[in-house]
Amino acid sequence: MSDESATRKEIIDKRLAEAGWNVFDPTQVVLELSIAILPAEKVAESGSSD
Known part of the structure; x- marks a missing residue:
């Protein structure tokens, strides 16, 4: 499995x-x-209840 920096280099930056x-x-x-x-x-817990 790729880490985030590898994903960025291989997919996002391209x-x-x-x-x-x-x-x-x-x-x-x-x-x-x-x-x-x-x-x-x-x-x-942090969600608001309307």
């Missing part, structure tokens, strides 16, 4: 380039930021 983006120009494309993934229980 598609960005095909669309005309310069993946090596930091004013057009930047590296993604790490985000915290909450366990499903925390997501359910």
Whole structure:
């Protein structure tokens, strides 16, 4: 299984380039930021109840 950086290099960067983006120009494309993934229980707890 590929990690995120391999997926970006193999799939995402190629598609960005095909669309005309310069993946090596930091004013057009930047590296993604790490985000915290909450366990499903925390997501359910933080949901609003209308």
